[in-house]
Every structure is written in C-alpha cells, then in structure tokens.
Amino acid sequence: MSELALQAEKLDAADELASLRDRFVLDTASGHAADAAVVYLDGNSLGALPAQVPDRVADVVRRQWGELRIRSWEESGWWTAPERIGDRIAPLVGAAAGQIVVGDSTSVNVFKALVAAVRMAGEDRTEILVDATTFPTDGYIAESAARMTGRTLRRVTPSEVPAALGDRTAAVLLNHVDYRTGRLHDLPSLTAAVHAAGALAVWDLCHSAGALEVGLDEHGVDLAVGCTYKYLNGGPGAPAYLYVREELQPRFDSPLPGWNSHTDPFGMSPSYAPAPGAPRGRVGTPDILSMLALEAALNVWDGVRVSAVRAKSLALTDFFLRCVRAYTEPGRVECVTPERHEERGSQIALRCPDAGEVMGRLIARGVVGDFRHPDVLRFGFTPLYVGFAETERAARILGEELA
Amino acid sequence: MSELALQAEKLDAADELASLRDRFVLDTASGHAADAAVVYLDGNSLGALPAQVPDRVADVVRRQWGELRIRSWEESGWWTAPERIGDRIAPLVGAAAGQIVVGDSTSVNVFKALVAAVRMAGEDRTEILVDATTFPTDGYIAESAARMTGRTLRRVTPSEVPAALGDRTAAVLLNHVDYRTGRLHDLPSLTAAVHAAGALAVWDLCHSAGALEVGLDEHGVDLAVGCTYKYLNGGPGAPAYLYVREELQPRFDSPLPGWNSHTDPFGMSPSYAPAPGAPRGRVGTPDILSMLALEAALNVWDGVRVSAVRAKSLALTDFFLRCVRAYTEPGRVECVTPERHEERGSQIALRCPDAGEVMGRLIARGVVGDFRHPDVLRFGFTPLYVGFAETERAARILGEELA
Numbered sequence: 001m002s003e004l005a006l007q008a009e010k011l012d013a014a015d016e017l018a019s020l021r022d023r024f025v026l027d028t029a030s031g032h033a034a035d036a037a038v039v040y041l042d043g044n045s046l047g048a049l050p051a052q053v054p055d056r057v058a059d060v061v062r063r064q065w066g067e068l069r070i071r072s073w074e075e076s077g078w079w080t081a082p083e084r085i086g087d088r089i090a091p092l093v094g095a096a097a098g099q100i101v102v103g104d105s106t107s108v109n110v111f112k113a114l115v116a117a118v119r120m121a122g123e124d125r126t127e128i129l130v131d132a133t134t135f136p137t138d139g140y141i142a143e144s145a146a147r148m149t150g151r152t153l154r155r156v157t158p159s160e161v162p163a164a165l166g167d168r169t170a171a172v173l174l175n176h177v178d179y180r181t182g183r184l185h186d187l188p189s190l191t192a193a194v195h196a197a198g199a200l201a202v203w204d205l206c207h208s209a210g211a212l213e214v215g216l217d218e219h220g221v222d223l224a225v226g227c228t229y230k231y232l233n234g235g236p237g238a239p240a241y242l243y244v245r246e247e248l249q250p251r252f253d254s255p256l257p258g259w260n261s262h263t264d265p266f267g268m269s270p271s272y273a274p275a276p277g278a279p280r281g282r283v284g285t286p287d288i289l290s291m292l293a294l295e296a297a298l299n300v301w302d303g304v305r306v307s308a309v310r311a312k313s314l315a316l317t318d319f320f321l322r323c324v325r326a327y328t329e330p331g332r333v334e335c336v337t338p339e340r341h342e343e344r345g346s347q348i349a350l351r352c353p354d355a356g357e358v359m360g361r362l363i364a365r366g367v368v369g370d371f372r373h374p375d376v377l378r379f380g381f382t383p384l385y386v387g388f389a390e391t392e393r394a395a396r397i398l399g400e401e402l403a
Numbered sequence: 404m405s406e407l408a409l410q411a412e413k414l415d416a417a418d419e420l421a422s423l424r425d426r427f428v429l430d431t432a433s434g435h436a437a438d439a440a441v442v443y444l445d446g447n448s449l450g451a452l453p454a455q456v457p458d459r460v461a462d463v464v465r466r467q468w469g470e471l472r473i474r475s476w477e478e479s480g481w482w483t484a485p486e487r488i489g490d491r492i493a494p495l496v497g498a499a500a501g502q503i504v505v506g507d508s509t510s511v512n513v514f515k516a517l518v519a520a521v522r523m524a525g526e527d528r529t530e531i532l533v534d535a536t537t538f539p540t541d542g543y544i545a546e547s548a549a550r551m552t553g554r555t556l557r558r559v560t561p562s563e564v565p566a567a568l569g570d571r572t573a574a575v576l577l578n579h580v581d582y583r584t585g586r587l588h589d590l591p592s593l594t595a596a597v598h599a600a601g602a603l604a605v606w607d608l609c610h611s612a613g614a615l616e617v618g619l620d621e622h623g624v625d626l627a628v629g630c631t632y633k634y635l636n637g638g639p640g641a642p643a644y645l646y647v648r649e650e651l652q653p654r655f656d657s658p659l660p661g662w663n664s665h666t667d668p669f670g671m672s673p674s675y676a677p678a679p680g681a682p683r684g685r686v687g688t689p690d691i692l693s694m695l696a697l698e699a700a701l702n703v704w705d706g707v708r709v710s711a712v713r714a715k716s717l718a719l720t721d722f723f724l725r726c727v728r729a730y731t732e733p734g735r736v737e738c739v740t741p742e743r744h745e746e747r748g749s750q751i752a753l754r755c756p757d758a759g760e761v762m763g764r765l766i767a768r769g770v771v772g773d774f775r776h777p778d779v780l781r782f783g784f785t786p787l788y789v790g791f792a793e794t795e796r797a798a799r800i801l802g803e804e805l806a
Contacts, residue, residue: 025465025469025470040472042472042473045473046468046472046473046476048469048472049464049465049468049469049472053464054461054464054465054469057460057461057464057692058457058460058461061452061456061457061460061638061696062428062452062457064639065449065452065638065639066428066451066452066457067428069443069445069449069451069452069771070445070448070449070771070773071766071771072639073449073639078639078640104507104508104511104687105507105661105686105687105688105690106687106688107659107661107662107663107686107687108507108511108659108661108686108687111658111659115551132673135662135671136662136665136671136672136673136675137661137662137663137687139673139675140660140661140662140665140675141659141660141661143660143675144657144658144659144660148518148551148552148658149551155673180671227688229688235464235468235691235692236467236468236475236476236481236688236690236691236692237481237688237689237690237691237692237694238690238692239690240687254547255514255547255551256510256511256514256544256547257543257544257546257547258508258510258511258540258543258544259510259538259539259540259543260510260540262539262543266776267776268538268539268583268775268776269539270535270539270542270558272539272542272543272546283508283510283511284507284508284509284510284511284540284643285508285509285630285632285639285640286640287508287639287640287641287642287690287693288638288639288640288693289460289638289639289640289641289692289693289696290690290691290692290693291640293464293692363474368472368473368474370473372671373669373670373671
C-alpha cells in the first residue's frame with residue numbers, strides 16, 4: 001500500500017463525519033463496472049440521494065396526494081412548506097429564521113432578488129454590477145433585470161468590484177464560489193464595500209451553501225439566492241431559495257407578485273397586497289413533490305456543524321491536491337482552484353487541453369467528476385459522504401488516465 | 404331507488420369512459436368515514452393520483468437519482484423533459500408538437516408570456532388588457548408586466564374586450580374558464596377580435612386544459628399558459644407550461660432568459676443567445692421529480708379523445724344540476740355557472756350565503772368540493788374518473804346539508 005493510501009486510511013479513521021455517509025444511498029454499482037465502487041465527486045452538480053428521501057416521497061405521493069388529496073394543503077403542511085423548509089436551510093447559511101423562502105429556480109430567484117434590490121436602492125442609482133466570472137445565468141438574468149428596471153449593467157470581476165462601486169451603483173450580484181474555478185470570494189469584505197457605497201449586495205450561494213460557512217446575517221448580506229440540489233442534496237432540479245434580510249422585507253417589491261405572496265391569498269382580491277415576511281418572496285403554487293423531497297433531504301444535517309463540514313472539505317481538497325501532485329506528471333494539469341484556504345470552495349478544478357476526453361475515461365472507470373467547457377476537469381467534495389481513501393483512489397486513477 | 408339514482412346507473416353503464424377510473428388511485432377511505440366512499444369533486448383544484456405515478460416516481464428517485472445520479476441528465480432524459488412533456492400536453496390543447504415547454508409555475512409563465520407578447524406588439528402599443536374576473540394571480544402579474552414594460556393595464560370583463568380593443572392595445576390576457584363561476588369564454592371569437600385589432604392574445608388554460616377542447620393552433624392563439632395539477636392530474640404544484648405559437652417563436656424575447664433557454668447551454672457563454680423553438684421558454688434547471696411525475700400522469704390520456712371527455716363533462720354537469728334541482732329547495736342556492744353548454748367549463752358553482760359552513764359539512768360526509776370566498780360552493784367534474792352514480796349521491800347529500 002502506498003504512503004498516500006496509508007495516510008488516507010488514517011484520515012478516514014480520524015474523521016468525525018465519516019458515519020454521515022450512512023445517511024446517503026451510495027455504493028451501488030448500477031451502470032458502472034460492477035467490481036468497482038463509484039467515487040462520486042460531482043455532488044457540486046447533483047448531490048447524492050439521502051437515505052430518508054425515497055420513503056418520504058412515496059408517502060407524499062401515495063398518502064398525502066393519493067388519499068388525502070386536496071386536504072393535504074392544510075393537513076400535510078403543503079401550504080407552509082416554502083417558509084418552513086426555508087427555516088431549515090437558514091442555519092446552514094447563517095441566517096435566523098423567517099428570512100428564507102424556498103421555491104422556483106435559481107434563475108427566477110436571481111431575477112426577484114436583483115429587481116427588488118434595484119428598487120430598494122432608489123431611482124438615482126442607475127447601475128448594476130455583476131460578477132463577470134459567474135455562472136452565465138446570473139449574467140443573463142442580470143441583463144434582463146437591468147433592461148426591465150431601466151438600469152445599465154456592468155460586468156466586472158469580483159476583485160474589480162471595490163473600484164467599480166460608486167454613488168450610482170444600485171446593486172451588486174456576486175457568486176460566493178465560482179462554479180468553474182472553485183474560487184471562494186470574500187463575502188464579508190465585498191459586502192462591506194458594497195454597503196460603504198450605499199448599494200445592495202446580492203449573493204448567489206449555489207456553490208457554497210452546505211459546503212462552508214456563509215454567515216448571511218453576520219455579514220449583513222441584503223439578499224441571497226441558492227440552489228438546493230448541490231451540497232444540500234435536494235434532488236435534481238429541487239427548488240431554489242431566496243433570502244431577504246429581515247429589515248429589508250417591508251421594502252421587498254417583487255417583480256413576480258404571484259398570488260402565493262399575497263397577504264390573504266385565499267381572499268382572491270383583485271388588488272395586490274404583499275404578505276409580510278419571507279412569504280413575500282413566493283410566487284405561484286409550490287411544487288410539492290420536489291419540495292418535500294428536499295425537506296427530507298435536509299434531515300442529513302441533524303447534529304452536523306457547518307464548521308466541521310468546512311474543516312473536512314479543506315482537508316479533502318488539500319489531500320486530493322497532494323495525491324494529484326504525487327500521481328501526475330508535473331505540468332500535465334494546471335490547478336485553477338486557489339491554494340489558499342480562504343479562497344477555496346469545496347471543489348478542485350484542473351485544467352488540461354483534453355479535459356473532455358479525460359473526464360469521459362474517468363467516468364468509465366467509476367470516478368465521477370464533470371467537464372466544464374472548454375478545458376476544465378471539476379471534482380466536487382461533499383464532506384458529508386466523500387472519504388479520504390476514495391479521494392486517493394480518484395487521484396490515482398486520474399494520474400493513470402493522464403499518463 | 405329514486406328515479407335519478409336509476410338514471411345514474413344507466414348513464415354509468417353507457418359511459419364509454421367509465422373504465423378510465425381504473426387508471427387512478429381512488430376509493431381509498433383514509434381520513435374519511437370508512438363506510439362511505441369519497442366523491443371527489445375537487446379535481447379542478449388538485450387532480451387525483453394516476454395509478455402509474457407512484458412506481459414511476461420511486462424509479463426516478465431510487466434508480467435515476469440514487470444510482471445513475473448526474474448521468475441521468477442524459478441517460479434518463481432529464482435534460483429534454485420540459486419539451487418532451489410539452490409535446491405530450493400539446494394534443495390535449497390542440498397544438499402541434501414543438502410549441503409547448505413545461506416548467507415553472509403558472510404565475511411565472513404568465514409573466515413570460517405577457518412580457519413577450521407586449522414586446523412583440525411593439526413600442527406604439529401601450530396598453531395591456533386583462534380579464535378583471537380572472538384568478539387574481541393573472542391580474543397581479545399583469546400589473547407587474549405592465550409596470551416593467553412601461554405599459555398601462557386596464558381591467559375589463561371578457562365581454563367588454565371587443566369594445567376595449569384599439570390600436571394602442573398590445574396584448575390581452577384572458578382566462579379560458581373562470582375559476583370561480585366555471586364560465587367558459589369564447590376563445591375563438593375573442594382571439595379573432597384581438598387579432599383584428601392587431602394585438603396578441605394570451606390565454607390562461609388552467610381551468611380548461613384536460614376538460615374540454617381548446618384548439619390553440621386552429622384558433623391562432625398567440626401564447627398560452629396553464630397549470631398541470633388540475634384536470635391534467637400532474638400532482639400538487641406540478642410544473643406549468645407555456646405555449647408559443649411556432650411562427651412567433653423567433654420573436655419570443657423572454658424576460659427570464661435563464662441558462663436553460665440558451666442555444667448552447669453548456670457552452671457557458673457570457674453572452675446570451677436564445678435557443679430556437681419551444682426551449683426558448685425555459686428558464687432554470689427543471690424540477691425533475693415533479694416533472695417526471697407529470698409525465699407518468701399523462702399516460703392516463705392514452706387512447707382518450709378530448710371530445711369524448713368534453714361530452715361526458717357536459718353530461719355530468721347537466722346531470723348534477725338536475726339532481727341539485729330535484730334535491731334542493733328552490734332558491735336555497737343560485738347556480739352561477741352558465742346553463743348553455745358553449746359557456747360552461749367542467750365545474751358547477753353554486754352560491755349561498757353559508758357556503759363555507761356547508762362545504763365543511765359536505766367534506767365531513769365525503770363529498771369533496773371546495774369553497775371560494777365569500778359565498779361559492781365549487782364542484783369540479785373530471786370526466787376521466789367521476790361517474791354519474793357518485794354525482795347523484797353528491798347532489799343528494801348536498802340537498803340534505805342545505806335542508
């Protein structure tokens with residue numbers, strides 16, 4: 001056994017989170033070579049299935065829908081699910097209860113958050129700044145938000161934000177962790193800079209929530225959005241969430257004021273009066289199956305501290321990088337994820353010209369990461385279920401495929 | 404046995420759609436008096452559970468998500484589900500393939516459709532007309548669409564639309580069937596009137612699709628939206644759909660241009676280039692669990708003609724009205740649903756001052772309709788699973804409770 005493999009065994013033995021893996025359905029060989037367990041390093045794209053979800057979904061379908069039918073809107077708690085599940089996500093992103101509502105896609109929530117932020121900023125603030133390095137949907141939606149609120153849009157890198165801020169800045173939309181490089185941006189200092197300019201900070205937490213501490217309340221973030229199907233393991237296309245800081249909620253003026261956000265939704269009034277609190281961010285009827293699957297998925301967090309998750313995440317990515325360096329010829333890949341812990345999310349992105357083919361071969365051998373156009377191999381590390389021995393194995397197979 | 408009960412038996416025996424009831428999970432007594440089968444007349448709010456759905460959902464959760472995980476985006480057809488399922492809905496609303504995409508809530512789709520319609524109408528058309536009698540969310544969203552496109556909004560009843568149209572009219576948003584009264588509006592002639600004024604017609608099909616023929620293509624409707632959890636039985640909060648007439652698709656300019664609507668979504672380009680065809684109406688990552696439950700639910704339509712469904716719907720509501728008149732003291736309730744078949748959807752709405760209490764007692768006796776503020780009893784008739792004998796029984800119990 002190699003030195004690194006021995007090291008991995010020790011790290012696994014000392015891992016206080018190791019038993020959490022049992023809260024997930026893993027180690028099935030379906031579709032892969034039956035003699036090799038899969039190393040799933042794509043939880044930053046789609047989290048693995050939490051073990052409690054299948055029974056919960058079956059109950060929602062068969063009993064709540066099939067037997068109680070319409071009565072479940074009250075009796076099974078369907079109606080209040082968006083804010084109830086929001087309160088389950090809240091502690092994972094450092095938010096007190098009553099500020100997060102679940103529903104719609106991330107893109108739709110970016111639109112709500114950015115338009116609302118611009119409206120709060122007032123008429124004389126005419127520019128929106130958006131992270132030029134972000135996942136493209138944020139940029140596309142920001143462009144639409146700018147067009148529809150009569151603002152201009154300027155694309156800057158996160159490091160350029162402080163210099164770009166001014167008294168015309170309405171809002172800044174930033175990604176906490178870059179989806180491609182895995183770079184973690186400095187949320188506290190960027191938020192403070194945005195506030196110093198009198199603008200509002202909107203953060204996209206898709207690639208950070210569930211992997212590291214966010215501290216929304218502590219750092220005074222104004223609005224935030226995120227998906228739930230990555231590190232929160234909510235299932236494919238699980239509904240996203242919207243955070244609106246409590247003191248801003250009365251001024252949250254939604255561009256999508258659907259009937260679910262009305263203060264008296266069953267009054268069926270022809271005139272709109274927004275609900276108080278987080279439900280103001282709701283729009284239409286919530287997609288109950290996906291939403292209650294997410295609720296069951298969040299049970300994996302019972303008794304788990306995000307700080308411990310973060311510590312393991314850094315240990316995993318540190319160890320993966322050590323193994324890659326040991327097993328791969330120097331210069332064959334370039335690591336585009338920052339070395340410094342303060343700048344690293346929970347993934348490692350390696351650049352090489354033949355990344356697409358390499359990833360295809362890795363997946364065929366049971367090492368599941370993903371490929372990001374044009375030349376990036378992405379490996380996501382979900383500390384709740386990824387261990388050190390499989391991390392070593394993934395790096396070893398990667399080294400073989402790169403040789 | 405009463406005359407009407409005998410009549411019901413004959414109608415059930417002659418009903419060519421009667422066997423379709425077996426495609427649903429019904430006749431479970433859970434939560435209701437165990438000695439009485441439930442008469443479910445709320446399929447216009449939440450359709451009953453189709454029998455194929457539980458196994459399909461279990462497979463999506465356990466195998467597609469739990470085992471194949473990220474590979475399911477391709478291998479299980481997740482990525483193309485929105486347009487594939489749209490093509491399953493298309494024949495039910497009289498649309499050729501390639502014009503419907505599934506996803507998001509009805510409210511979000513109303514926003515997409517109305518903003519896109521206004522943009523197609525051009526700058527010099529400054530007014531949006533909206534059905535003043537419609538389900539409130541349409542009015543709220545129309546107000547937001549007007550505000551965000553710099554148009555004015557005018558609320559008119561559907562019968563006032565022809566007189567209200569003019570060369571300033573950009574678009575008209577109408578409900579095909581009124582959610583409260585069950586009145587069916589004249590889609591062909593209203594659409595023609597809208598077109599004669601050079602405006603665009605946007606129809607909300609929530610209360611008609613799956614219950615009667617819509618004829619989107621035949622009548623030249625421009626854009627349409629609808630939910631799938633009523634007569635399409637897709638499940639609680641199942642994703643809604645958006646129809647954009649083929650010739651208008653190149654001009655469809657979405658206010659929610661999320662990455663799923665990009666012509667090369669995995670190219671991750673910072674600049675937006677819309678996809679051709681129906682996928683242009685997509686926004687973010689589709690909610691797969693809810694969406695594939697809907698896909699399985701649509702199997703109940705195999706071999707079913709919508710014209711037969713419509714004929715049975717009218718027979719059911721005719722028969723229900725006959726029974727209500729026979730069993731209820733004259734003047735005790737007022738029927739607010741039109742008598743004329745051309746003006747009737749698939750529900751009967753009865754007005755009485757104590758409607759809220761009456762519905763409570765009906766539900767306690769296993770007759771499940773719903774109450775609409777302030778004084779309306781709603782009874783929805785889903786021809787795929789509602790029969791005549793239970794319709795007679797519902798009317799009889801209603802008569803007893805009203806006495």
